Every structure is written in C-alpha cells, then in structure tokens.
Amino acid sequence: MQEPLLRIRNLAKQYRRGEQDIPVLTDITLDIMPGDFLALMGPSGSGKSTLLNCIAGIDQADAGEILFRGEDLTQLTESELAAWRSQHVGFIFQFYNLIPVLTAQENVELPLLLTDLSARERRDHAVAALAAVGLADRLDHYPGQLSGGQQQRVAIARAVVADPDLLVADEPTGDLDRASAEEVLTLMERLNAELGKTIVMVTHDPKAAERARKLIHLDKGELWADTAAARAGAREAEPHAAPQTPGP
Amino acid sequence: MAVPLSYSWRNLARRRLTTALTAGGMALVVFVFAATLMLAEGLRQTLVATGSPHNAILLRKGSETEVQSGIERWAAGIVQTSPEIAPGQDGLPLVARELLVLIGLPKKGKATIANVPVRGVEAASLGLRSSFRLVRGRLPRPGSTEVLIGAAVARGFAEVDVGQALQFAQARWPIVGVFDTAGSGFGSEVWGDVEVLMQAFRRQAFSTVVLRLRDDAALDSLQARLAADPRLQVDVFRETAFYEKQSEMMATFLRVLGVSLTVIFSVGAMIGAMITMYSAVATRIAEIGALRALGFGRGEILLAFLLEALLLGLLGGAAGLLAASLLTQFTFSTTNFQTFSELAFTFRLTPGIASLCLGFAACMGAVGGLLPAVRAARLSIVEALRGA
Ligand SMILES: Nc1ncnc2c1ncn2[C@@H]1O[C@H](COP(=O)(O)OP(=O)(O)OP(=O)(O)O)[C@@H](O)[C@H]1O
Numbered sequence: 260m261q262e263p264l265l266r267i268r269n270l271a272k273q274y275r276r277g278e279q280d281i282p283v284l285t286d287i288t289l290d291i292m293p294g295d296f297l298a299l300m301g302p303s304g305s306g307k308s309t310l311l312n313c314i315a316g317i318d319q320a321d322a323g324e325i326l327f328r329g330e331d332l333t334q335l336t337e338s339e340l341a342a343w344r345s346q347h348v349g350f351i352f353q354f355y356n357l358i359p360v361l362t363a364q365e366n367v368e369l370p371l372l373l374t375d376l377s378a379r380e381r382r383d384h385a386v387a388a389l390a391a392v393g394l395a396d397r398l399d400h401y402p403g404q405l406s407g408g409q410q411q412r413v414a415i416a417r418a419v420v421a422d423p424d425l426l427v428a429d430e431p432t433g434d435l436d437r438a439s440a441e442e443v444l445t446l447m448e449r450l451n452a453e454l455g456k457t458i459v460m461v462t463h464d465p466k467a468a469e470r471a472r473k474l475i476h477l478d479k480g481e482l483w484a485d486t487a488a489a490r491a492g493a494r495e496a497e498p499h500a501a502p503q504t505p506g507p
Numbered sequence: 508m509a510v511p512l513s514y515s516w517r518n519l520a521r522r523r524l525t526t527a528l529t530a531g532g533m534a535l536v537v538f539v540f541a542a543t544l545m546l547a548e549g550l551r552q553t554l555v556a557t558g559s560p561h562n563a564i565l566l567r568k569g570s571e572t573e574v575q576s577g578i579e580r581w582a583a584g585i586v587q588t589s590p591e592i593a594p595g596q597d598g599l600p601l602v603a604r605e606l607l608v609l610i611g612l613p614k615k616g617k618a619t620i621a622n623v624p625v626r627g628v629e630a631a632s633l634g635l636r637s638s639f640r641l642v643r644g645r646l647p648r649p650g651s652t653e654v655l656i657g658a659a660v661a662r663g664f665a666e667v668d669v670g671q672a673l674q675f676a677q678a679r680w681p682i683v684g685v686f687d688t689a690g691s692g693f694g695s696e697v698w699g700d701v702e703v704l705m706q707a708f709r710r711q712a713f714s715t716v717v718l719r720l721r722d723d724a725a726l727d728s729l730q731a732r733l734a735a736d737p738r739l740q741v742d743v744f745r746e747t748a749f750y751e752k753q754s755e756m757m758a759t760f761l762r763v764l765g766v767s768l769t770v771i772f773s774v775g776a777m778i779g780a781m782i783t784m785y786s787a788v789a790t791r792i793a794e795i796g797a798l799r800a801l802g803f804g805r806g807e808i809l810l811a812f813l814l815e816a817l818l819l820g821l822l823g824g825a826a827g828l829l830a831a832s833l834l835t836q837f838t839f840s841t842t843n844f845q846t847f848s849e850l851a852f853t854f855r856l857t858p859g860i861a862s863l864c865l866g867f868a869a870c871m872g873a874v875g876g877l878l879p880a881v882r883a884a885r886l887s888i889v890e891a892l893r894g895a
Pocket residue numbers: 274275276283301302303304305306307308309310501502503504505506507
C-alpha cells in the first residue's frame with residue numbers, strides 16, 4: 260500500500276459570529292494519494308474553499324491534523340508554512356490572480372524568486388512552463404492583454420513552474436466560457452497524467468468534476484464518499500452553483 | 508529573494524495621474540525645502556567668498572561687524588608695522604586701513620531706498636582682494652572723490668553707472684568705474700578713497716585693518732602679539748572665518764524658517780502619500796493574497812509597498828529639486844541682517860543639499876507609506892484572496 264501524500268485527520272474549523280459558533284468543517288478525515296486528481300463538490304457555503312485552504316496551508320484549522328508525507332502542517336509556524344507552500348504547492352485561482360503590472364513571463368517567474376535559481380534559469384523555466392501551456396508567443400504580454408482562458412493558463416504555468424507535488428484549484432473554470440474551461444481542464448488532466456501532479460480541485464461544475472479521477476462531496480462540513488449518492492448530490496447542488504461569498 | 512523592484516515601480520507608472528499628483532505635492536515641499544537651503548548656502552558662499560584665507564582682518568575688540576568697529580589711526584599704525592604681514596608686489600607690506608559706512612540709494616524700478624555699504628580703501632586694498640577685476644571705466648585717482656561701484660550695485664540700483672555720480676555726505680561722488688570680485692559680497696559695495704571718505708563722514712577712526720598673512724603660522728603669532736600689547740584693544744580673525752561668521756545668523760534664520768515651513772507642509776504631503784498608498788493597497792488586496800499564497804512573507808509584502816512609497820517620494824523629490832535647481836539661474840538680492848545693507852547673491856545647489864532633499868523626500872514617502880504597507884502585510888491570506 261502506497262503512503263498518502265496528505266493524511267487529514269479529524270479536521271475541524273468554526274467561525275464565531277457574535278455569540279454563535281458556526282461550524283464550517285466538522286471532523287474531516289481524508290487521505291489524498293500521490294497522483295490523485297480529486298474533485299471537491301458541494302453546495303455553496305459548505306466549506307469547500309475552507310478545506311482546500313487548510314490543505315494548501317493558507318488557512319488554519321481549529322482541531323485535527325494535516326500530515327504532508329508525515330509532517331504535520333498544523334504545527335508549522337507562519338514562515339515555515341510559507342516556505343512549505345513555495346516548495347510543494349501550486350495555486351490556481353478562480354480569478355487567476357495574476358499580477359497586472361508583470362508580464363506573463365514575469366508572473367510565471369514569481370515562485371522561482373523564492374528558490375535559489377539564477378536569473379537565467381528562472382527565465383528558462385518560465386519560458387518552458389509557458390510553452391507547455393501553449394503560450395510561448397505571449398511571454399511579454401501583460402495579463403490585461405490576454406483572454407480569461409489565456410490568463411488561467413498563465414496561472415497554471417505559474418502553479419507548476421517550481422515543480423510542486425500538489426496543485427490546488429478553487430473553481431479554476433468558474434470564470435471561463437465552456438471552450439476555455441475545456442482547455443484548462445485538459446491541461447490539468449495532462450499535468451496529472453503525464454507529470455503525476457496531485458490535484459485537488461473545488462468545483463461547482465459537474466462537467467469539470469467528471470474530468471477528475473475521484474469525486475468527494477462536502478455538505479454541512481462533512482465528507483461524502485465518491486458514491487452514486489454523492490454524484491447525485493452534486494447534480495442537485497448545481498442550480499445554486501453561482502460562486503458567492505456570504506458576508507460575515 | 509524579495510518581490511521584484513519592477514513590481515513597485517510599475518505600479519507607480521500604472522496609476523500615472525495619482526502618482527503625478529501625489530509626487531507633485533511632495534515636489535512642492537521639497538522645492539521649498541531646497542530653496543531655503545540653497546538660499547542659505549548662496550548667502551554663505553557669497554559672504555565666505557568675500558574673504559580670503561590668506562588675509563587677516565582686525566576689528567575693535569567685541570565688535571561683530573565692520574560697521575560697528577573702529578580702529579584709531581595710531582593703533583592702525585602699530586599694526587601696520589607687524590612682521591607677520593606679507594609684502595605686496597611693490598615690496599611694501601600688503602596692509603590696508605579701511606572704512607565702512609552705509610548710505611541709502613534708490614533701488615532700480617522701485618520707490619524704495621536700500622542701504623549700500625561704502626568702503627574706503629587704500630591702494631593695498633585692491634591687492635588684498637585677488638579676485639578684484641575692473642569691468643568698466645578706470646580706477647579713481649587717489650585723494651579724489653571719484654568712486655568705483657560693484658557690479659551688483661550697477662545692476663540693482665537706479666541711475667548708477669560710469670559717468671554718473673552719487674550724492675551723499677553733502678558731496679558729489681563721480682562714478683569712474685565698475686568692478687567685480689567673482690560674486691563675492693564686495694560686488695554690493697561702493698569703493699572710494701579712505702582718507703577722503705573719512706573727512707566727508709567726519710570720522711576719526713578707520714573701521715578695520717586688512718592685511719595679507721606672511722604664512723600659515725602668521726595668524727597665531729599676530730593674534731598672540733597683538734593680544735599681549737597693552738595699548739591695543741583688537742580682535743584678529745582670518746578673513747574667511749570672519750565673513751563665514753557674518754553669514755551664520757542669516758543662514759541659521761533661513762534654515763530654521765525653511766525647516767519649519769517644510770515640516771508643516773510635509774505633514775500634508777505625507778498624508779497625501781498615505782491616502783494614495785492606502786488606496787493602492789485596497790485595489791491590490793487580491794494580488795497581495797496571491798503573492799502570500801505563493802510563499803512571499805509578510806516582510807516582503809511590507810517591503811514592496813514601502814519601496815513603492817519610497818520611490819513615490821523620490822520621484823517627488825527629484826521633481827522638486829529639478830524645479831529648485833532652476834533658481835540657480837537667477838541673482839537675487841536681500842538685506843544683509845548684519846549690516847542692513849543690500850547683498851546680491853545666487854541660490855546655490857550643492858551635492859549635500861541635493862542628497863538631503865532626496866533623502867527627505869524618500870523619508871516623506873516612506874513615512875506616508877508605512878501604515879498602508881503595514882496594513883498590506885497584516886492581511887490574512889484567505890481574506891485577501893477573497894478580495895476583502
Ligand atoms: N471569515 C469568515 N467569517 C465568518 N464566516 C466565514 C468566514 N469565512 C467563511 N465563513 C463561512 O464558512 C462557510 C464556508 O465557507 P467556504 O468559503 O469554505 O464555502 P464554499 O463551500 O467554498 O462556498 P462557495 O461554493 O460559495 O465558494 C460559509 O458559511 C461562510 O459563510
């Protein structure tokens with residue numbers, strides 16, 4: 260039996276709103292194997308983003324542990340976590356989150372600034388990553404000069420350029436038209452199949468979820484396995500699929 | 508490695524208008540700051556250039572200015588025989604007894620009268636001022652009422668030029684020449700024969716004795732010898748030191764004025780920078796979140812925004828300095844507070860003043876940007892990514 264890349268044990272998180280404690284995650288236990296491509300679905304407000312953020316080391320749980328190759332992330336300090344993220348995690352966001360004043364190539368080089376690669380190596384890596392997502396001819400374009408789909412591909416190049424083990428994607432196709440979404444999903448499939456990247460993807464889109472190897476359903480802070488019931492639940496969840504962030 | 512400098516720089520370039528307006532505010536402050544420092548420096552240099560390091564000047568003990576000073580004829584006679592005095596080209600000791608009095612002259616184009624120093628000089632006086640140069644006309648005949656006027660007097664006062672005459676001390680003083688002394692304070696004076704002027708103003712005493720020192724050690728020995736002479740009550744200064752001290756009070760006044768004005772204005776400019784940077788942070792919250800997620804630390808975010816504010820300050824500083832440097836093209840005149848006479852001078856920009864101004868501007872930027880940068884650095888990653 261292979262070691263899981265991530266072992267999540269009894270993870271819990273809640274927000275305090277006034278007098279009330281609002282549980283977001285209750286007792287999540289989950290193993291993510293190397294090479295997994297996981298789709299995380301569930302109704303709005305069910306805690307998908309929160310779980311993903313905890314896994315990616317940008318949010319803290321209140322209880323439980325997250326073991327990355329045996330190392331407990333919940334025990335790391337903020338700067339240790341930052342260093343861990345820069346080595347092991349690639350981020351793909353719904354709204355791409357590219358830096359508008361940097362060119363595609365400079366955006367992709369950003370994660371490499373945290374390594375000790377030389378300027379030349381950084382450039383070569385960035386160019387190769389952009390070529391891999393089919394944007395070799397857009398190196399000097401600024402994000403504003405690219406379409407949404409192209410921007411998301413730059414973001415994917417940025418996510419993989421430092422060769423992380425884990426890719427996290429929060430609704431990566433949520434802001435894209437169908438054709439661009441297909442492109443992005445194909446790219447993620449290839450990263451998973453050809454480069455063996457472990458991917459955790461939050462999505463509202465059943466079509467996107469189908470591209471994953473596994474599906475997990477999150478509802479009311481609890482996980483449901485990849486069963487027919489979960490798939491059915493996912494379909495039900497679709498009507499209110501519009502991304503929204505309830506205010507505090 | 509930190510967030511690249513181009514990130515900070517290009518963000519400034521991107522919001523061109525706000526950057527220009529904010530930098531413009533700081534430029535204004537730096538302009539005022541630079542201008543007063545340049546004014547103080549210009550006055551200082553003009554007055555210091557008036558003296559020569561090889562000359563000594565004698566005044567009555569305790570008198571701060573030449574106008575207050577008085578040295579009796581017999582006392583000057585004692586000084587004139589000092590062995591510390593270097594010989595001139597004619598082989599005689601290079602020493603001059605001089606008189607300084609003030610007269611009023613109408614200014615050019617204005618109805619106001621300004622004080623002009625009239626210096627009574629001897630033949631040796633010209634030799635003691637090595638920068639002395641006759642620009643126009645000729646030298647006065649010794650023992651006559653003919654006078655020379657400094658170049659700044661010729662420029663700044665009405666109806667004074669070669670061929671015309673000055674009217675003071677119940678006499679007519681024909682102007683026979685215009686002289687220049689390389690931008691020093693002498694250029695704001697009128698020079699005439701010392702003995703004739705003494706008679707006209709009914710003075711018994713000279714104002715000062717100026718002499719050329721034989722060598723570097725001569726000043727100390729002259730000071731010691733004259734101090735030991737019970738007949739004499741004189742102070743001996745190196746000429747440069749004397750004129751530098753003359754400039755001190757005015758320069759200090761200007762600096763205090765400049766610094767207080769600047770401090771008041773800079774508060775406004777810093778608030779401007781702060782508002783600009785707060786809005787810069789607010790519009791870039793999501794990208795701050797992304798940078799943090801990628802692994803950049805709070806310190807690196809803080810630095811990037813501080814740097815941006817600092818560059819903003821430097822931009823303003825450079826613009827203000829550039830504007831202030833144009834002032835060096837003009838000659839101004841002001842009242843010398845020591846003698847209440849007119850003194851012509853130019854604004855002087857030194858590397859010291861330039862770096863002080865740029866440093867000050869960078870500080871204004873950094874201080875204004877500090878709180879916004881701290882805010883950017885304190886954001887939680889998750890909230891920032893949400894674009895809170
Ligand atoms: N800072 C916060 N303060 C209070 N409540 C919060 C905060 N952040 C999230 N929540 C709550 O936690 C719950 C889960 O939020 P989360 O963003 O993880 O949901 P989600 O499943 O990603 O939803 P969506 O599909 O709309 O993106 C929501 O009910 C939300 O209101």
